[in-house]
Amino acid sequence: MTVFRASLALVCLMSPVATAAELPAPVRAMIDAAIEKGDPETVRAVIALARQTNPGDSEEVDAILAGFEADQARLAEEKKAAKEEEIRHAGLFDNWDGKGELGGFRATGNSSNTGLTGSLALTRTGIDWRHKLRGRADYQRTNGSTTREQYLFAYEPNYNISDKLFVYGLTQYERDRIQGFSARYAVSGGIGYQFIKQADLQLSAKIGPAYRVTEFVNGESEDRIAGLLGVDFDWNITDRLKLTHDTNAVAETGGSATVIVDAGNTSINLVTGLNAKVSDKLTARFAYAIDYDSNPPAGAVQTDTLSRMTLIYDF
Known part of the structure; x- marks a missing residue:
C-alpha cells in the first residue's frame, strides 16, 4: 500500500x-x-x-x-x-457635394408678395482646403411688373491652419433692384476659429477686412473699405431635425447672419432655418431671413424680411 x-x-x-x-x-x-x-x-x-x-x-x-x-x-x-x-489625386471636378433647393417665399419690407425661390450649393472638401460655391435667386412678376428680383452668388475658399484655426477668402455678388441696387460686389479675407466641432454641434466664427462696390439703380456707384464678421452655427437636434444659424457673408446653408460694416452703411443679413429630413436625399426646410441696410437708397426702407419654405435635394 x-x-x-x-x-x-x-x-x-x-x-x-x-x-x-x-x-x-x-x-x-x-x-x-x-x-x-x-x-x-x-x-x-x-x-x-x-x-x-x-x-x-x-x-x-x-x-x-x-x-x-x-x-x-x-x-x-x-x-x-x-x-x-x-x-x-482628384481632378478639379471630383469630390464635389451639392444641394439643390426649390420652394416658395413670402416677403415684407420694400416689397410685399409671395413667389418662387431656388438655390444651388456646392462644397468640395480636401485635406487642408475647402471650397464653397453658393447661388440663390428669388424672383416674381405681378401684373406684368417685376415685384421681386434678388440674386446672390458667392465663392469662399477656406484653408485649415490647424484643427480649429483657418483662414478664408470670399468673393460675392448681389443684385436687388427692389432694394435699390443693380449690383453689389464684395471681397474679403481673414481668419476664423472653430469653437465647437462635434458630430451634432458646430460653432465657428471669422473676421476680416472687406472691400465693397455698390452700383445703384439710378446709375450712381460707390466703393468703400469695410469689415466682415461671420458666425456659423449648426445643431443636429435629432437624426432628422437640424437647426442652423450662421453669421456668414457667404450664404445661408441653414441660418445665416451677415454683418458688413463700412463708414457709410452697415449691412446685416440674419437667417435662421429649421431642416427636417424626409429621406436620405430629401429635406424639408423653413427659413426666416432679415436683411438690414442702415443707409438704403432714397425711397427704400431699411429692413426686408423673407420667409421661405423649400425642399432640398442632396446630390
Whole structure:
C-alpha cells in the first residue's frame, strides 16, 4: 500500500497542470458571427454577454475583443490613408457635394408678395482646403411688373491652419433692384476659429477686412473699405431635425447672419432655418431671413424680411 501511494503521488507530480476550459463552441461561434458582420457595437454587446455567461473564460474573451479592436483601428487607418490618397489625386471636378433647393417665399419690407425661390450649393472638401460655391435667386412678376428680383452668388475658399484655426477668402455678388441696387460686389479675407466641432454641434466664427462696390439703380456707384464678421452655427437636434444659424457673408446653408460694416452703411443679413429630413436625399426646410441696410437708397426702407419654405435635394 505504501508503494502504491508513493507511485500515485509521483504520477500526480509528473502530470501536466490542468488548464482552463476553452470557450464553449456555441459561444465562440456566436462571437465569430458578430465579428463577421463587422459592426463594432454588435461585437461589443456579444462579447459582454459572453464574458457574463462564461466568467471562467474572461481572459480568452478579452483577447478576442482586443484583437477585433486592433483590426478595426488598422482598417480605419487604411481607409483614412486611401481617402487622403484619393483626394490628393482628384481632378478639379471630383469630390464635389451639392444641394439643390426649390420652394416658395413670402416677403415684407420694400416689397410685399409671395413667389418662387431656388438655390444651388456646392462644397468640395480636401485635406487642408475647402471650397464653397453658393447661388440663390428669388424672383416674381405681378401684373406684368417685376415685384421681386434678388440674386446672390458667392465663392469662399477656406484653408485649415490647424484643427480649429483657418483662414478664408470670399468673393460675392448681389443684385436687388427692389432694394435699390443693380449690383453689389464684395471681397474679403481673414481668419476664423472653430469653437465647437462635434458630430451634432458646430460653432465657428471669422473676421476680416472687406472691400465693397455698390452700383445703384439710378446709375450712381460707390466703393468703400469695410469689415466682415461671420458666425456659423449648426445643431443636429435629432437624426432628422437640424437647426442652423450662421453669421456668414457667404450664404445661408441653414441660418445665416451677415454683418458688413463700412463708414457709410452697415449691412446685416440674419437667417435662421429649421431642416427636417424626409429621406436620405430629401429635406424639408423653413427659413426666416432679415436683411438690414442702415443707409438704403432714397425711397427704400431699411429692413426686408423673407420667409421661405423649400425642399432640398442632396446630390
